[in-house]
Amino acid sequence: MARLVIVSNRVPPPRTTGAASAGGLAVALQSFVEPGTLWFGWSGRVVEKPSGKPRIVDGQGVTYATIDLNGQDYDRFYVGFANSSLWPLLHFRLGLMRYRREDFEGYLAVNGDFADALLPMLRPDDMVWVHDYHLIPLAAALRARGFAGRIGFFLHIPFVPASVLEALPPAYDLLCALCAFDVVGFQTRTHLADFLDCARRFTGFTVEGDEVVTNGRHVRAIADPIGIDAAGFARVAGRAAGTAYIKRMRESLSGRALAISAERLDYSKGLPNRFEGFARLLARYPQQQRHISMLQIAARSREDVAEYQALRRELDRLAGDINGRFSQFDWVPLRYMTQTVARTKLAGLFRIARIGIVTPLRDGMNLVAKEFVAAQDPADPGVLILSQFAGAAEELTDALLVNPYDPDAIADAMNTALEMPLGERQQRHAALRRAVFEVTAARYCNVFVDALKPA
Template sequence: MSRLIVVSNRVGPIGDAARAGGLAVALVEALKSSGGIWFGWTGDVIEEADTRLKLESAGPLTLATIDLSADDFDAYYNGFANRSLWPLFHFRTGLVQYDRDNFAGYSRVNAAFAKALLPLVQQDDLIWVHDYHFLLFAEELRKLGCTRPIGHFLHIPFPPRELLTTLPNHEELVKALFAFDILGFQTEHDRDRFFDYVRMEVGGSILGDKARCFNRTVTARAFPIGIDAGTFANFASTDDGQKQFASMRDMLRGRRQIIGVDRLDYTKGLPERFNAFERMLEDHEEHRGEVSLLQVAPPSRTDVSEYQDLRLELEGMAGHINGRFAEFNWTPIRYLNRSFARQALAGLYRASHVGLVTPLRDGMNLVAKEYVAAQDPEDPGVLVLSRFAGAAKQLTDAVIVNPYDVQGMADAMNVALTMPLDERKDRYTKLMKVISEEDIGHWRTSYLEALSSVEHAGVTGGSLHGDQNGAVA
């Protein structure tokens, strides 16, 4: 069995992966089963560049990390990754900031990380690179002579050609993707947008799941990520889950609750969600005093002005709606800027009659799947899901909404709140079947089988016709 090397911006945790989330669980299980290395950034920012590896043994796997200098962190992470790629790949071109120095820093960090990893790569290794932070990583490894199979999985959406071409160095980025052997996307729509760029922008060709361009060929497929549905369902029965469930039901006193759980980010559609909840209260007086919205929104990227502005906007909106509709014993919106352990979240989900997952654009959105998994099969809540979340391609029995349509979302919340039990149970059963069959283990296994097949076919280096070293043409 080939050893696995996982590359991601952040590494770990290992000992408490289940608490951290589904991705950590999946990667830890893959690494434990094959043995291997998890490589990435320590999370520490230092004054001067220092790419010396820090190695830590954790049973059959090794954690390998390096620090980032303050300049590299600003250019690579805060700059190009999160001010250029993140908004662009979420279709928010108006928020994209492009700076050549930031792209130079992004390129420099990809190259430095590749150079640091190379001495650890053995002749039978598979390399699995994750997300938008490392789009140039395989190309940098190929320049150093690495011929091992290298796969990439993009956790966020892939943008349409018309948007991607607004980035000055779009062709350079896409060419670098052809140094990978496998490109994994959340949905077929994402994969097809990549194919469209290859055909229409750079004159490449598509045959089945393979794209040919720049004298290289890459396999591109959809691998929708899942959750460990059984484990998450059991979280609701843990001590912490039951405590949160009982506490919430006691507080509601027979009233009903809609819940939203999202990182505080402009891609999540939170202002639109608050507007829709206000519209529902305007249109349906029967829900006033009887239905509340619990919005959990842990802060992120607090040093970025767009995120600071969003937090102020939401605080103002919650205050306005509460001031308009609140009663002495009922608050319409409870808005919490904090995180919860996943066991506690499972209890909150089960205590909530509606799960509101309405991003403006999302690669997958695992909250939608977690909400369903946490429900009581005998009295399940209803998932209201944005059509622009990758999860909507699988979870077709949710109540699907357009997050830009405030009135439509308000109507959907009312439909969910008034849905008969038989229909709720039927939708839950169908959703749970999908979530259980296409879970995190299925995602991990199907991707690694595809990557391993590259080695078995003797085709590596991001090219079917490259030189024997797999170097970039």
């Protein structure tokens, strides 16, 4: 049986793969990764002189192999091209995209370093599953070094139409690099269709159905929405609801409804628009004042990127303005936290929330929306407000879908959620719950690996 090799920009430490602090990818793959699997990637460490030789740790039969980066590689590969060019571009934020040729060269060089370190560890019949935008050139680098086995790629963030992609100078190079994989996966059919259209327009390769034909090779493109362990998360939420932490939250609410949002502090998440939407709820629907408290958890990230520093300052200002305008001596409407909250605690917070607000300006999927649904008590469920531009909106059609660029739409949806009768809340939640429990993390993994297996 072929061995599965997972490659990602960051590798979860073995002790946290299933823990509350693990990232979305680690959580999604944790039930699929089994003894014999190799997981390879960057250690997260920046050192003066990386050895280039992987550091190997065994975790219950799974081999975790990591390499370090030097300062220049980190600046050009990670801060530069990956997060200052690709991330804003693929989230439709051309005004924030910064491109420098030396950053792209550094991006290619680090992918070459990954290939150099990984190749000696590979067996001819391995199936290599590469994750996300940091590592688009990796298949081409491995092919150039002689690896002929199956290599698949999954993009966790959105893909863009040709009219957006053409703004990136090396668009042709990246599309050719994607076509070095055997299978390329996307979160939605829309992202898949945009990729096929771009491959046709930019490369001249033939597109036949959902395949790109290049130099006699067939590159299969699939839509494979990622999910969660819904049953497991529901159990965690049910247990967490009885903890002292959640008891403290209930007491602090004093009977008020809780609206909750939780994500990384990132400009793609629509946080300023959401804050403004909440402010408009309080201004336009004054009867809701003192009856709702909003908790925004926005864990700090990429603090060495200027756009993220500016976003944090803007949110600090908006939070202060909202609380200054609407607070009363015994009620603060907006609670804003930038600390990381463990997933077990988040599950309990989701469980008791009347409203979940997930309004990114653009998102590949957004697992927080699915976690909120899974955490709810079916007998008295909360209401999900979801951006129409999140990949999850293709599945979670019974949420209150909003355009996140319209703060008034967010305000109207919050008021609707607060006024929604129990019967409608139960009906909507039942449909959402069916969708979340059907498209699980295990299904996502099985669909992709089945596509990657040799015919």
